[in-house]
Amino acid sequence: MWNWDYAFSILPQILSALKITISATFVGFILALFLGLIFSVLVRSDIKIVSLAVRGIIQFIRNTPLLVQLYFIFYVFPKIGISLKPFTAGVLGVGIHYSTYLSEVFRSGIEAVPAGQWEVAKALNFSHIQAWIKIILPQVIPPIIPVIGNYLITMFKETPLLSAITLVEILQTAKILGAGSFRYLEGFTIVGIIFFLLSYPSSQLIKKLEVRLGAKN
Amino acid sequence: MTPIVSYQNVTKTYGDLEVLKDIDFNIYPGEKVALIGPSGSGKTTLARLLMTLEEPDSGIIEVENKNLWQEEVGGELVKAKEKHLREMRKSIGMVFQHFYLFPHMTVLKNVMEAPMTVLGLSKKKARQQAEEMLEKVGLSDKLDVYPAQLSGGQKQRVAIARALVMKPNIMLFDEPTSALDPELVGEVLDVIKEIAFESDMTMLLITHEMDFAKEIADRVAFFNEGIIAEQGDPEELFNNPKTPRLQSFLSRFNS
Numbered sequence: 001m002w003n004w005d006y007a008f009s010i011l012p013q014i015l016s017a018l019k020i021t022i023s024a025t026f027v028g029f030i031l032a033l034f035l036g037l038i039f040s041v042l043v044r045s046d047i048k049i050v051s052l053a054v055r056g057i058i059q060f061i062r063n064t065p066l067l068v069q070l071y072f073i074f075y076v077f078p079k080i081g082i083s084l085k086p087f088t089a090g091v092l093g094v095g096i097h098y099s100t101y102l103s104e105v106f107r108s109g110i111e112a113v114p115a116g117q118w119e120v121a122k123a124l125n126f127s128h129i130q131a132w133i134k135i136i137l138p139q140v141i142p143p144i145i146p147v148i149g150n151y152l153i154t155m156f157k158e159t160p161l162l163s164a165i166t167l168v169e170i171l172q173t174a175k176i177l178g179a180g181s182f183r184y185l186e187g188f189t190i191v192g193i194i195f196f197l198l199s200y201p202s203s204q205l206i207k208k209l210e211v212r213l214g215a216k217n
Numbered sequence: 218m219t220p221i222v223s224y225q226n227v228t229k230t231y232g233d234l235e236v237l238k239d240i241d242f243n244i245y246p247g248e249k250v251a252l253i254g255p256s257g258s259g260k261t262t263l264a265r266l267l268m269t270l271e272e273p274d275s276g277i278i279e280v281e282n283k284n285l286w287q288e289e290v291g292g293e294l295v296k297a298k299e300k301h302l303r304e305m306r307k308s309i310g311m312v313f314q315h316f317y318l319f320p321h322m323t324v325l326k327n328v329m330e331a332p333m334t335v336l337g338l339s340k341k342k343a344r345q346q347a348e349e350m351l352e353k354v355g356l357s358d359k360l361d362v363y364p365a366q367l368s369g370g371q372k373q374r375v376a377i378a379r380a381l382v383m384k385p386n387i388m389l390f391d392e393p394t395s396a397l398d399p400e401l402v403g404e405v406l407d408v409i410k411e412i413a414f415e416s417d418m419t420m421l422l423i424t425h426e427m428d429f430a431k432e433i434a435d436r437v438a439f440f441n442e443g444i445i446a447e448q449g450d451p452e453e454l455f456n457n458p459k460t461p462r463l464q465s466f467l468s469r470f471n472s
Contacts, residue, residue, distance in 0.1 A: 116317035119270055123311040124331040124383060125303055134334055138321045 007186040017173040025156045031095025036102030074165035090162035109140040146210035221246040227276030238443040247417040251430035254440030310385030314392040316376040318364040325360040350378040370401030
């Protein structure tokens with residue numbers, strides 16, 4: 001069944017598509033980080049309308065499937081004049097979807113900082129923004145790095161979803177090769193192994209990081 | 218003499234509980250005032266209102282003759298905006314019961330941060346002033362240490378240095394030694410005493426350390442259930458308490 005010659009012959013093509021997979025993951029991740037941080041700040045706003053609206057948006061996005069959101073961005077948006085390339089649509093979809101999860105991580109990280117830190121910042125006359133940047137955020141970030149790292153790995157493993165909106169990442173590449181040769185076993189196996197080889201060591205690294213950060217505290 | 222801080226008809230309520238009831242209270246420049254009284258009597262709230270951590274429900278607080286919580290906009294008195302509050306806060310500093318040092322910064326950085334970020338001092342100048350202040354509180358050998366490695370008494374001394382380096386005209390101490398193990402209380406009180414004796418900074422000290430209050434206060438105010446039940450000269454107050462409430466409160470401190 002398994003043909004080694006065939007497997008090695010398709011390997012270069014699949015590996016070259018890995019660039020797309022990895023860049024989609026990272027760009028989506030960075031978008032998720034930025035948006036997630038903005039959401040977590042807005043959700044705590046004193047202006048009721050803002051915090052309620054943001055909370056509503058977050059709940060809506062978290063409770064609908066990423067795939068549905070991707071279809072909307074790629075197939076429905078053009079009807080209202082927004083036509084996006086598969087990569088852009090994919091990164092937007094993944095980024096926005098996961099920003100809602102990251103905003104929860106940021107929010108709980110922010111709430112874990114003792115109220116006294118805010119009060120001392122006020123007593124020393126830091127402006128709100130100065131307090132955020134110099135005092136609060138540096139305390140928020142280290143404890144949440146392991147969780148955020150895990151989300152990065154999750155997003156990486158979700159990139160095959162982008163094949164549904166025609167992005168040629170590694171799964172789509174294997175599928176196209178398979179359709180041409182009628183051999184699917186080698187292609188999909190290689191894709192599975194690539195994901196495993198990249199995800200597993202990363203998740204172990206994060207576990208180590210978690211232990212190291214836990215020991216520090 | 219005009220008061221440097223003045224509370225006029227100040228009331229503060231939390232839910233159903235009236236924590237401060239129509240308080241009139243003045244503090245004069247250079248005065249060291251001790252606030253004593255049972256928990257929940259309103260003394261901490263009084264300090265927090267001054268430090269703009271809470272807003273009074275009614276009444277006026279004046280600091281250096283300026284309205285703290287209100288400002289004049291187009292001839293009308295409106296609730297003060299952040300810009301006004303930040304201007305007012307320049308004169309006030311506070312030391313908290315639980316220190317609240319910045320855990321992610323060394324002792325030196327803790328004391329340097331506000332002068333650099335808030336006052337805009339150069340790193341060199343901030344470092345110089347921080348080192349001087351830390352020497353004053355006896356922690357020159359701990360500059361590069363992180364708060365987690367300090368004892369409670371050391372942490373509080375850093376907190377005091379951090380507040381003092383901002384050169385406030387009015388310093389608030391909210392039960393500075395209440396969270397400390399007994400053997401560490403003395404080192405902090407010694408630092409506060411030194412500050413009290415050598416500077417004409419106005420100081421408001423909320424404390425349960427009666428001997429300490431007797432030693433450095435010019436005036437003592439006894440808070441009970443949201444009002445100032447008795448106030449006056451420390452000697453007089455401690456030795457001849459007039460109100461029954463103060464008498465019973467003080468009796469708990471006499472072994």
